[in-house]
Amino acid sequence: MSFVESGTLARMEEQIRQASVLALKDIGAEGVPFTVERPAESTHGDYAINAAFVAAKQLGKSPHEVAKDIAPILKISVHEDIKVSETGFINITLSRETIALAVAEASAQGDEWGKGTVNANQRVMVEYTDPNPFKEMHIGHLMSNTIGESVSRLIANEGATVTRACYSGDVGPHVAKAIWALRKSCTTDPQTAGDLSGAYVEGNRAYETSPEAKAEIDALNQALYVGDDLTLMEFWSKGRALAIEAFERVFKILGTHFDYYFFESETAESGMRIVRDGIEKGIFEESEGAVIYKGEKEGLHTLVFITSRGTPTYEAKEIGLAFLKEERVQTDRSIVLTGMEQIGHFKIVLAALKKIAPLIAAKTTHVPHGLLSLSTGKMSSREGNVITATELIHEVILRSSEKNPDPLIAEQVAIGAIKYMILRQAPGSGIIFDEEKSLSLEGDSGPYLQYALVRARKILTYAATGGEGSDEPGAPYAIERLILHFPEVVARAARELAPNILTTYLTELAAAWNNFYATEQVLGSPEEAYKQRVTRAFANTMTNGLKLLGIPTPERM
């Protein structure tokens, strides 16, 4: 069992890569780039190397000939069969024993199955979700939260210490608008987060239609930054607390917990100070009473950091935030997840930050995600035609409870369906949201994965004994050859910050399991012991995979 502990198979792909590097060196093609991949067609084997194509030109031979030179000198420590395709791929098919060992490993390791060490000893901060108090969380925040949570878990799974951060705009025009409207309607004691966002919509309408209201709101905005009107600040602080309580209720349902909350009220002052200091250094300029950054020389454009009224914009606050994060937590890497509409702004912020604090800028990565738009038209929190996070969750729970009277399970299924919809596609691409089409409970969907797991676990609860028979059947089941790739898939998803890679894999895995389930009887079969092990290996893989996506795993469905 030392094999299981050392986890040799978890590094199978890496081993093949290294063996290929050495083999290439031996045939005089050192350093050519190549890939080791899982062939789309399983009959081609478990791993494929394309090095022969790349080396062929340099060696003046055909890819097929080069592949034939490489294949015999590949030194891989597990049993396998190496074949060369006519086109020039080197295909590696693992032996029956090797696959059985991988299944044993997946079955025995439990929670540890799939853990990696790529990010060992790294400290990473991930900022995501970023809802604004005085507005409600809407489905766009759901997208940021779902991707951010999964990315955090994937990074942590590779050995990093992850700090989760949530940054909230608790000052600024949107807050002034909401407070203005609340005061106007003599609301001294708003009760729900819905009251606040309703007020925001109203305040925004007034801001755009009435010059007097605009002046009042602008004044209120400045007063909030100054902060010496105690009645105002108390009202503000109460509203903020109310909003955050609402956020945390949603976070709990979603399975997220933030280690740090950062607020714009904390970053405004230092952000402005740092920007002002940057004027003398020639980083920023004054223009028409505002402080701006001219990005033209770097192919960017000009953006205002401090307004002519002396209030900081998003950009100045972002600079302040970078320093505040640094002050609070030591990190090696800082990831900021936002909607892609902020790409342009973030480039400029990072360009400025590079001149102010090059080390912070160097370790900061902006990861934009696509936007969620409604098939019925544009969503705008200013106009109030948004689908809020809680609305959507309740809507989907309603649908999932048709098949599940148990409210906890209905909720788990609903969250699974919502998160799957978001995580199935590349983080950068947007979603045109249509509840009927986007949120499926059948086919490629969250419940499909959850259901496959439930069925496997059920078998395991019946399997009180280890079952009869111990030898593995001659040919491996398709599911076995999929299970062994799990650690590699997870590592790649973490490296590319792309949970969709894992989602696609788990969907394929669930399909293979359902096929196995439909065609093979586990309990009471001649190969029961081995099939139970396969079942456990699948259940571990799916459980750990869903955990990494942040998708709940219901006990039954």
Place this chain on the structure above:
RNA sequence: GCCCUUGUAGUUCAACGGAUAGAACUUCGCACCCCUAACGCGAAAAUCCAAGUUCGAUUCUUGGCAAGGGCACCA
């Protein structure tokens, strides 16, 4: 006008420059309820257009066309 992102079956999404472009929904057919059918099997159906780079391009480059977003005091 400039910049960014995206164009793949009827629809919603995959495909680290590789093998016959994968799924799901829909449609049609089959199976059939024996460890849970939110399941399984089969069929039909797609790379926006044009050049270029490459042994090989959905992927890279350039130019069109189309959609979305951003471009000084919102975030």
